[in-house]
Structure formats: structure tokens, C-alpha cells
Amino acid sequence: MIEIPVQTRIPRPVELVQQLKTDSLTGLKVLFINMPLRESARPNIPPQGPGLLAARLRLYGAEPTIIDLNAYRIQDKVAEAQGLPYGRHITLDETRGLLARHLHKYGEPRIIALSGMITTLRWQERIVDMCRSLVPDAFIISGGGLATDVKAGLFQWMPELDAIAHSEGDDVILILAHGVKTGTLDESSPYCVGAQNGRLRFLFAGDRPENLDELPFAAWDLFHEDVDGNAVFEWYIQTPVWGGSANNSSATPFSMERSLTTVSSRGCPYACGFCDRQAQGERNYGMRDASNMVREAEWLVDTYHIDFLGFPDDNFAVDPRRVRKLPEAFAHLGGLRWGTHTRLDEIDARAFDMAKSGCIYIGVGAESAAVRTLESMNKGGFILRPRGSKENQLTHINGFFFPTTMVRGIETAQKAGIHVNCTWIMAYPEETLEDLKTSVAFILWQEESLPRSAVNRKMFVATAYPGTEMFRHPKVQRLISEHFGVHYQGNGVPIADDAFRAYLLELDDATKVMYGRDGAPLNFGEMSDDMFLQAQEHLNADQIEKILDM
Structure with missing residues (x-):
């Protein structure tokens, strides 16, 4: 069992980053490995986390490379037999071969960083052992959702791990890399949490960079081709971000040929009980300026010729002041269509400015249309009681009472010319059958003004993820x-x-x-x-x- 010692004040990562020079990491090889996710879905959102961290490392002279295991959906007889129309995951044997060929081409890294959500534990356990056998002296770290939710507990399940980095990793990756390069990660390090099986273990707590606008854009060039010449990034571009063919609980009345994504904000000021966003800033909401968003959009259009850009933020439209800047800022993008995520109570006058700037899609986590369930989710608030109201505001439609804010959000978006896609959760604590029927009735009400194919009729099953309320x-x-x-x-x-x-x-x-x-x-x-x-x-x-x- 790892015992985390009581430490004196540990400097914030941003304080230590300020001491680095542009050549502090020169020649340091770092390999990021992104884990596979849902096998039944087509990979359509390239892993921006490793891309951002790789770009950050480059600023200080490091030499990062990336292996994206989630990019592969192999269509063969095995996939056909398993009923996987988009193809199967890469196998462990195939992964080992891919990793060996990558190492042969780019050399052995000093650092191997594993990235993945809470659902990737099985993959990470196997990959860390594989990496240790191929690169015995590498410093191996796990970051992202799994590391953030479990933290030091991972050392017991993955004894070959050297370190865990939780929360936002933009600055932590630099501190860790500098420690490895200079040999200063020892028992005297403030990040050391003891030894296990003769190996020192380190725990790094991430933090928000001071200015999101100063971060480099993701190093997408590292995804262009894998070591075998497969056009990995082009696979992502040709898979729609949203829509029926994406198989990700989104439905749209429009299509896209070439699409990419980027995140314009982090965190969310709300505290919905089902949401696990510890690795993205929790309730510490921060956003990039509209001008910074436009610079990245221009780069993506010019470089990859996209016709749609997705901003899969947790909550895009929190600040109306930024939204009001979008029409003028986005005017230079030549009519680029884009979409994002926000809340139904934020689809008000903001929707018209978003539409003027090219927005045609908003994904909202409606989750439920029933009062009891929304309150249980800690999602009632402004959804049930619009700003200025002390009582629930409900609208009677087709024999059911829906939150007025949800109804108005859908209607306002339609007036603005924006398609809204609602996602839903069933069997949340305290939800009854009548509550579920209310959500179903809301979906059917949407179909009165939209083609059935443009309305999401799927529901997620309430799943208890560590780190959520x-x-x-x-x-x-x-x-x-x-x-x-x-x-x-x-x-x-x-x-x-x-x-x-x-x-x-x-x-x-x-x-x-x-x-x-x-x-x-x-x-x-x-x-x-x-x-x-x-x-x-x-x-x-x-x-x-x-x-x-x-």
C-alpha cells in the first residue's frame, strides 16, 4: 500500500514552468499512447489531450511521438463474426507489433505516457506491462480520466507504473519531463509518495495553465500517419463528428464531409451529479478568447480543408460576452459550419449570435424531462427555475409537464436555425417509470417539428463513475x-x-x-x-x- 506523506507546500506547476527555458527538454523523447474506447463506435474525435501535451513539450525542445490505439477499427472476418460493422479493436499482439515498429523507427523514449478514460483500465494494465518489457528503463506514467479518478490506487494494479498525473496535465507534463531529464525525481522530490517493489512512485497534481490562449494548438501532424503509413488522421477527418453515422447518440438533419474538433473551454460551473469532469477542470471554468478560436479554425480549414468544426466543450455558452463576439470574429471563416455543446437554459439570445457566426448544431445533455429526476441529478436549478423565478416553471404538452426552459430552448434554437440534439439518461437514482415516460414524451414532441431521423431516440443507462456525485x-x-x-x-x-x-x-x-x-x-x-x-x-x-x- 502506498502511503502518501504529508508535504510542505508544493509549488504550483505553473510556478515551476516559468523557470524552464526553451532548450530545457532538448532531445528528450516522449511517447504518448492513447487507449482504445467504445469498439462499436467509429473514432471521430482525435485525442486532443496527447496532441496538446505533445505541442507543449515541443516548445521546450522535446521530441514527442504518439500512438493512437483508438484510431483502429479493423474490418475482417473476426469483426464480422462479432457483429461489429465499423470493425474491431486492434489486438494485443497487433499492438505489440505496432509498438515495436514504432520504437524501431523513432528510438526508445525516456518517458511513456498512457492516456485514457476510466473505462480503459484493462487496456492500460496490459499496455504498461508491454511497455516495460520493450523499454525496461522508460519512465512510465498514466494520466487522463482513469488516473484522475483512481490516483495512487493504480500503483497496486499496475506495479510497472512509475507515476500518476491527475487533473489537467499541460504544466505537469513539463515538470515531470524536466525531472526525468535532469535526474531529480528521487526520494527527496515533493512528488515522491514512497517505494513499492523497489521502485519509487510519484504522484503529480495537475493545475490550470494561467492563460489558455497562450497554449499551442494540438500537434496534429504527429497523427498524420502511423509507423506503417496508415493515414490515421484522415480516418478521423472523414468520420462525421455528429450524426447518425457517427453512432454516438447524436442525430442531425445535415451531413459533413470533412470534420475535426477542438475544445474552446474547460470545466463547467455547474455540478450535475452524473458528470465526471475532474480531468477537464471540474467547476473551474475557463475559456479561450474568440480571436484565439478563429486562429485555430483558420489553420484547420487551410491545412485540412474541413467543412465542419466541432467544439465538444462541456459547456460552450457560459459567458454571453464571448458569444456576442463570435459573429464578427467568425466572419473571416468563409461560412464555416460549426457545432458545440451547451445547456438548454443557455439557448436564449445567445443562440442568434451563434447562428450568425456559423453554428448549426448544439448538443445538450437534457438527461431527463421529469422534475424529480432533474432534482435528483442536481440539474434542476435554472432548468426548472429560470433566472429570477423561485418556483418551477412547467409547460403542459401532450398530457405531460415539461420544464419551460427546455421547451423554450428547443424552440429558440429552431428560430435561430440551429439543430439541437438532446442526450438522455434512464434509471438515475429516484427515477420512476412515470419520470421515464416524461422524457420519452419530450422526445416524441421533438419529432412533431423534426424528421424522426433528426431526433436522438437513444438513452444512456445511468452509470456510476468514480469521481461523480x-x-x-x-x-x-x-x-x-x-x-x-x-x-x-x-x-x-x-x-x-x-x-x-x-x-x-x-x-x-x-x-x-x-x-x-x-x-x-x-x-x-x-x-x-x-x-x-x-x-x-x-x-x-x-x-x-x-x-x-x-
Whole structure:
């Protein structure tokens, strides 16, 4: 067990970065490896995290390279037999060969950085062992969502790891790289948390860079081709960011031929119970200036000839002042179409400025149209009670009461000429069958003014990810403990033991029902298990209307 010692004040990463020079990392080889995600979906958003960190390292003379394991969807008889129309993941043997060829071409790195979401534990466990066998002396670190949610617990499951970096890594990667290059990462380092199996372990806490506008754009050139000459980045460009063919719970009445994404803000000032954004800044909202966004958009259009740009931010339109600048700033982009994510209560006058600047798509996490469920999600707030109102404002439509803010958001976007795609969650704690019916009715109401193909009729299954408020809900913790044997510390944080590992290995991307002991579904809502599974069956068959008859 790693014991984290009590330290005197550790300087903020930004303070240490200010001491670096442009040649501080000259010649240092760093390899980023991005883990595979949902096999059934086409990869359509290139991993901006490794791209940004690689670009940051270059400013100080380092030599980064990237292997993106998620880019591969191999179409063969195996994929066909498994019912994977877009192809299968790369296998471990194929991965080892790819890694060996990459190392032969670019040389052995001093640092290997693994990146992946909470659902990539199984992959990271295997890749870290693979890396250690191929590059015994490399300093191996895990960062991103998994590292942020589990932190030092990962050392027990991945004994070949040297370090963990949680939260935002823009500055931490520089501090870590400088420590490796200068040999100053030893037991006296403020980041050292002790030794395990004869190896020192380090834990780095990330922080927000002082100015997001000063960060370099992602080093997309490192994705252009893999070591075998595959046009990896072109695969991403030719896969729509949003729409039915993207298979990512989005539906659109338009298409795109060449699209890319970038993030214009980090964090979100709201605290929805299901959201895990610790690696993106939590509630510390920060954004890039409109002029900085335009410079990147111009570069992407000129370099990659895109016809659509996605900003998959957690919450794009928080600040109306930036939104008001967009029409003038984006006027130089030649009519580039773009889309983003925001909240329905923020689709007000801002929508018209967004539309004037080329926005044609807004993805919103509606999650539920039922009052009880929204309150349970800690999403009620301005969704149920518009600014200035002390009482819930509801609109009666087709026999159901919907939050007025949600109705107005949809109608306002339509007036502005922007398509809104709603995503939904079912079986959240305290949700009843009647609550679920209300969400279904809202979806069907949308279809009254849009083609059915342009309305998202899918729902995510409420999934308890570590780091979310939902994970701390009493019913959630009780069920996870009953089904997986997970135990918790006094503050509700799970103990990183074999039981917790088993739970994480079962986690998916919320598109599937999880099952626990005796094959029982992990149902956090108030519906019976039979009703829950029946509703799931209707959803999977695209027959959501039948839920209204349950």
C-alpha cells in the first residue's frame, strides 16, 4: 500500500514552468499512447489531450511521438463474426507489433505516457506491462480520466507504473519531463509518495495553465500517419463528428464531409451529479478568447480543408460576452459550419449570435424531462427555475409537464436555425417509470417539428463513475457494495482493492446495462428490474413509444 506523506507546500506547476527555458527538454523523447474506447463506435474525435501535451513539450525542445490505439477499427472476418460493422479493436499482439515498429523507427523514449478514460483500465494494465518489457528503463506514467479518478490506487494494479498525473496535465507534463531529464525525481522530490517493489512512485497534481490562449494548438501532424503509413488522421477527418453515422447518440438533419474538433473551454460551473469532469477542470471554468478560436479554425480549414468544426466543450455558452463576439470574429471563416455543446437554459439570445457566426448544431445533455429526476441529478436549478423565478416553471404538452426552459430552448434554437440534439439518461437514482415516460414524451414532441431521423431516440443507462456525485449516492454505493463487494472510506471514496478493480473492469460507456451478482442488472432507479429491462428492450429496438404503454 502506498502511503502518501504529508508535504510542505508544493509549488504550483505553473510556478515551476516559468523557470524552464526553451532548450530545457532538448532531445528528450516522449511517447504518448492513447487507449482504445467504445469498439462499436467509429473514432471521430482525435485525442486532443496527447496532441496538446505533445505541442507543449515541443516548445521546450522535446521530441514527442504518439500512438493512437483508438484510431483502429479493423474490418475482417473476426469483426464480422462479432457483429461489429465499423470493425474491431486492434489486438494485443497487433499492438505489440505496432509498438515495436514504432520504437524501431523513432528510438526508445525516456518517458511513456498512457492516456485514457476510466473505462480503459484493462487496456492500460496490459499496455504498461508491454511497455516495460520493450523499454525496461522508460519512465512510465498514466494520466487522463482513469488516473484522475483512481490516483495512487493504480500503483497496486499496475506495479510497472512509475507515476500518476491527475487533473489537467499541460504544466505537469513539463515538470515531470524536466525531472526525468535532469535526474531529480528521487526520494527527496515533493512528488515522491514512497517505494513499492523497489521502485519509487510519484504522484503529480495537475493545475490550470494561467492563460489558455497562450497554449499551442494540438500537434496534429504527429497523427498524420502511423509507423506503417496508415493515414490515421484522415480516418478521423472523414468520420462525421455528429450524426447518425457517427453512432454516438447524436442525430442531425445535415451531413459533413470533412470534420475535426477542438475544445474552446474547460470545466463547467455547474455540478450535475452524473458528470465526471475532474480531468477537464471540474467547476473551474475557463475559456479561450474568440480571436484565439478563429486562429485555430483558420489553420484547420487551410491545412485540412474541413467543412465542419466541432467544439465538444462541456459547456460552450457560459459567458454571453464571448458569444456576442463570435459573429464578427467568425466572419473571416468563409461560412464555416460549426457545432458545440451547451445547456438548454443557455439557448436564449445567445443562440442568434451563434447562428450568425456559423453554428448549426448544439448538443445538450437534457438527461431527463421529469422534475424529480432533474432534482435528483442536481440539474434542476435554472432548468426548472429560470433566472429570477423561485418556483418551477412547467409547460403542459401532450398530457405531460415539461420544464419551460427546455421547451423554450428547443424552440429558440429552431428560430435561430440551429439543430439541437438532446442526450438522455434512464434509471438515475429516484427515477420512476412515470419520470421515464416524461422524457420519452419530450422526445416524441421533438419529432412533431423534426424528421424522426433528426431526433436522438437513444438513452444512456445511468452509470456510476468514480469521481461523480452519483457515485456517492447512498443507493448507488449500497448496490455497488452488494454486487461487487466494493468498500468505502469515511469520505465515500472507494478503497482501491480487488473488488473496486473488478467494478472498474465492468464499467462501459453507459450504452449497456451492467450486471452484478447472480446476473441481476445494476438498476439505480425506482423501477423494478423487470420494468427496467423491458424499457431497455424497447429502447434498443427503437420502439420508445411502447414505454408510454408500460
